[in-house]
Amino acid sequence: MSRRPVAQINLAALRHNLQRVQHLAPASKILAVLKANAYGHGLVQVAQALTGADAFAVARIDEALALRTAGIVKPIVLLEGFYEAAELPILLANNLQTIVHNELQLQALEQTELEGQLKVWLKIDTGMHRLGIAPQQFNEFYRRLWQCPTVQPGIRLMSHFCCADMPGSAKTGQQLAQFQQLCADKAEQRSLANSAAIICLPQSHGDWVRPGLMLHGISPLPDQQGQHHQLQPVMRLSSRLIAMRKIQPGDTVGYGANWQTEKATWVGVIAIGYGDGYPRHAVNGTPVWLAGREVQLIGRVSMDMITVNLGPEPMESIGAEAVLWGPELAIERVAHCADTIPYELLCNITPRVDYQYLTV
Known part of the structure; x- marks a missing residue:
């Protein structure tokens, strides 16, 4: 994997x-x-x-x-x-x-x-x-x-x-x-x-x-997505779920402990961070598409990893695919959560990311 x-x-x-x-x-x-x-x-x-x-x-x-x-x-x-x-x-x-x-x-x-x-x-x-x-x-x-x-x-x-x-x-x-x-x-x-x-x-x-x-x-218009103009997203940025852990009420997640859970839940760790170009200033609640459902970012974005809330009974297992933006999740939504514009997200992708070109 x-x-x-x-x-x-x-x-x-x-x-x-x-x-x-x-x-x-x-x-x-x-x-x-x-x-x-x-x-x-x-x-x-x-x-x-x-x-x-x-x-x-x-x-x-x-x-x-x-x-x-x-x-x-x-x-x-x-x-x-x-x-x-x-x-x-x-x-x-x-x-x-x-x-x-x-x-x-x-x-x-x-x-x-x-x-x-x-x-x-x-x-x-x-x-x-x-x-x-x-x-x-x-x-x-x-x-x-x-x-x-x-x-x-x-x-x-x-x-x-x-x-x-x-x-x-x-x-x-x-x-x-x-x-x-x-x-x-x-x-x-x-x-x-x-x-x-x-x-x-x-x-x-x-x-x-x-x-x-x-x-x-x-x-190119605020508060709209490409689909409103019959456009199709060209980039699909994805990674994998690499760890899962259960936390208890009152536990915090990530640097600065800026997210705290009120009830028992599972935390998923996804192998992507600002070292790959994912926006460091994405806030708690930023959407991530994980194995067919939308979950939310929790805790600060790290250099190599982000953490998401999987809920009390997660359906995923380690190795599940996470889509950060693409056809399943509009980049415009992620940019809004990071207080930036899609241009910046696209241009900030680093050489650590593997590019694959699909012709069909």
Whole structure:
């Protein structure tokens, strides 16, 4: 019996979720966002499975080069762009596309001699105030990029919503209106919609949509689950019950003795902890799916183990499978109990977990 936690990645569910994006945004091309190891699912394996995507987006150049090394030939866009001019020949040699979001990047493109031209996306800050040029800089950047000999004709225009996961937000409407106004007389392709906007804001879809979280079967909207959008969870994180013990009224469990039983009950120990990426701040009562029923976390999460309340007459035995999240238990529920978001849970999975890829 292996005591190593397992993350099963269902590639059929991944492809199903891509089809849902295509259904929701039928007139748009799909720039599948695979940053942070494809949200913890495996960068190369996910890219290889998403044959229906039109292009891939990653945050940094090392992620893009890993895809190229694995034989991925689809267009790849660097969401953070390049960091220094010395990277530009690498981008050109590997057919990588870059976002431009500041003056230094534009100057590097203007001042570097290349034996070819790069595909460029111009990012406009319409209110996120993270990356992107100010709206008043748009006309100048647009003109200079068109005149730059190292830039392919036909730049692409993009921005990013900060409140798309809050349906009806006035901020989202303001961002959309400003972006549309800036680009009104431009013929270039546009991209604005992330996962939440793909679901809630069809008027923002444009030429390219950028799904990330929803590809992995998770709702980008608070208080909702992937099933509400006909998405299927891609990751199933599981482990095993490795110990059981009966405790008496007044006994406490775990570090800090922060859980105490009022009646005799059985405690189960499951081989997973924050050393594997399970959230340390999950509270008492966090659900765990154990051998066909839901039990509750009790006591603090340890580095290698968690403890659950099995009740006065447990049905399980040592070796029983425990699902921490997956089709049986929505990750959104676990994230809520840990006062975090599903993104963080997925990205925090550590190398101690065994990844298994299912194709059917």
